[in-house]
Every structure is written in C-alpha cells, then in structure tokens.
Ligand SMILES: NC(=O)C1=CN([C@@H]2O[C@H](COP(=O)(O)OP(=O)(O)OC[C@H]3O[C@@H](n4cnc5c(N)ncnc54)[C@H](OP(=O)(O)O)[C@@H]3O)[C@@H](O)[C@H]2O)C=CC1
C-alpha cells in the first residue's frame with residue numbers, strides 16, 4: 675500500500691539528520707490505519723527521505739511490529755514520478771490501497787475584504803469550512819514547464835496512477851484509490867480551457883476541483899477505484915483522516931462515484947463522515963480526462979527526448 679507523503683519537518687524547516695515530526699493528515703492516517711490493522715504493509719511515498727525516515731521511526735515507536743517501507747517521489751517532477759512508478763513495479767505485485775494525499779497551497783494570501791464581510795454574514799460557517807474566495811495563491815512553473823500547483827496536486831498523481839495501473843487492476847481483489855480533495859474545490863475557479871490555472875489566482879481551488887472531475891472519469895475508466903475528500907479546515911490531522919479511514923473499511927462497489935466523502939467534526943468534538951454530491955457534469959470529467967491523456971503523451975515524450983539528449 676502506498677500512502678501519500680508524510681508530513682514531517684525539522685523545527686526550523688530545514689533538513690537535518692533528525693528532523694522533528696510535523697504531523698499532517700498523511701501521518702495521522704498511517705497511525706490510524708496501523709491502530710486498525712498492524713498487519714498491513716505500509717509504503718510511505720515522500721519527496722524528502724529524511725522526513726520519510728523520521729515518519730517511519732515515529733510510526734514504529736507506536737507499532738513496533740509494523741511493516742513499513744519508504745519510497746522517494748516528488749510529484750512536481752515527472753522524472754521522479756516515473757522513477758517511483760518503476761520502483762513500485764519492481765517491489766510489489768499488487769497495491770491494495772493507494773492514498774493520494776500530497777497537496778500544496780503555495781504563498782497563500784488572504785482577501786481581508788471577503789473575510790470581514792463573511793465574518794458578519796450568514797455565510798460565516800460556510801466561509802470557515804470551505805475558505806471560499808478567501809485565499810489567493812502565487813503559483814510558479816516547474817522544470818517540466820507546468821504550473822506547480824496543478825502538477826503537484828493533480829497531474830503528478832494522474833501520471834503515477836496510470837504508470838502503476840497494472841498493479842491496481844486485479845480482477846479478483848480490486849484496489850482502492852483514495853484521493854484527497856478539499857471543500858475548497860470550486861467549479862467557478864476551474865476552466866477546461868485553462869485547467870492548469872495559468873491565468874487565475876485560485877490555483878488550489880482549481881486543482882481540487884480538477885481532482886473531483888478526474889475521480890469521476892477514473893472511476894468510469896477503471897471501475898475499481900474510489901475517490902475521497904477531506905473536509906474543511908481540519909482542526910487536527912487526526913480529524914482530517916476520518917473519511918480516509920472510513921473509506922478503508924468500505925466496499926468500493928457500494929460507493930457512489932459522484933459523491934464526495936467529507937471528514938467532519940461536531941461541536942462536541944465527535945468525528946463523522948458525510949457524503950455530498952459533487953457539483954460537476956460527467957461530460958466535463960471525460961473531456962478533462964482526455965485532455966490529461968494528451969498532456970501526458972506530450973510531456974512524457976518531451977522528457978524521454980531530453981533524457982536521450984543527455985546520454
Ligand atoms: N489541512 C487542511 O485543512 C486540509 C487539507 N486538505 C488536503 O489534505 C492533504 C494533506 O494536507 P495536510 O496534511 O494538511 O498538509 P501538509 O502540508 O501537512 O501535508 C502535505 C504533504 O504533501 C507533501 N508534498 C507536497 N508537495 C509534494 C511533492 N511535490 N511531492 C511529494 N509530496 C509532496 C508534503 O511533503 P513534505 O513533507 O516534503 O513537505 C506534505 O507531507 C492535501 O492534499 C490538502 O490539500 C484538504 C482539506 C483541508
């Protein structure tokens with residue numbers, strides 16, 4: 675099984691030999707999965723090996739008998755994604771659960787006007803749970819020539835899924851693909867004509883809506899995977915992992931691919947999962963899927979040509 679990257683960081687943010695564990699949803703999920711069943715094999719796919727090792731040590735301190743391995747992957751680099759996929763195919767015959775957890779929101783900037791008017795309106799709870807229209811981000815371009823938020827949150831995952839497809843599609847024991855979206859996903863922030871969100875300033879909202887769209891198309895094409903979402907601004911990573919853990923226990927064939935599963939916390943602090951219909955059309959999901967197949971073809975060709983040049 676592969677988990678999304680763990681969230682670990684040294685106290686000052688730079689990497690040293692013993693980084694402090696920064697607890698994100700990925701690590702909280704691993705802890706909860708092992709508490710549920712410590713016989714599973716966990717593979718932590720992380721971009722930073724120091725943090726991955728520290729995450730492994732932290733998990734082993736709680737579950738000494740656990741079987742945990744690590745793998746390097748930077749989702750913002752197609753070369754790294756392809757190398758990771760090759761490594762996965764060498765190591766495993768099947769992946770039962772693929773949790774796609776990594777997601778970035780670089781340089782967030784709060785719109786104070788929207789925040790203050792939201793604070794004194796009836797939409798205050800909606801604002802705090804979805805952050806709708808509250809934040810803008812400054813995106814940048816990766817070495818692959820793609821928008822960083824799009825490549826990290828969407829395209830890197832997409833290429834990885836497709837590259838390890840043979841390990842996911844076993845007829846007798848289908849795999850589950852669980853992809854973390856957000857309640858910040860917004861249709862109006864996304865455009866099929868600008869799916870990388872080059873022109874706007876809400877790349878995070880756009881990328882999470884793209885995740886929702888893709889999950890529907892992936893489900894249609896593979897019919898074995900499911901998609902998930904972590905709701906609202908999570909008070910703790912433990913709460914944020916609620917829906918992810920709940921999905922671990924579900925039979926995928928009983929889940930509706932047009933629903934999103936939200937991790938929620940009540941006023942009394944109890945966690946629960948709520949499903950809500952996604953605001954999307956299946957035709958758009960298919961169109962987007964086809965566009966990504968085309969982009970994958972182009973970018974992988976460019977990558978292999980540049981690798982040939984360096985030989
Ligand atoms: N926190 C919240 O309120 C909510 C979060 N979400 C979503 O949940 C997911 C996890 O969020 P959370 O735990 O809060 O966030 P964190 O920032 O704590 O964790 C995100 C993880 O993604 C990893 N990552 C970032 N970029 C890359 C990359 N290029 N390649 C590989 N891994 C990468 C980071 O690795 P590294 O340790 O190297 O930085 C980090 O471990 C995200 O997808 C987020 O969008 C959704 C709704 C609400």
Ligand SMILES: CC(C)=CCC[C@@H](C)[C@H]1CC[C@H]2C3=C(CC[C@]12C)[C@@]1(C)CCC(=O)[C@@H](C)[C@@H]1CC3
Nearest residue numbers: 801802803804805808809856857858905906907
């Ligand atoms: C300036 C003061 C006093 C408060 C600002 C609060 C915001 C920083 C905060 C309110 C709602 C939050 C939120 C998110 C980020 C931080 C807020 C805007 C997210 C956008 C984080 C990532 C997600 O995926 C969303 C679900 C969150 C929605 C709510």
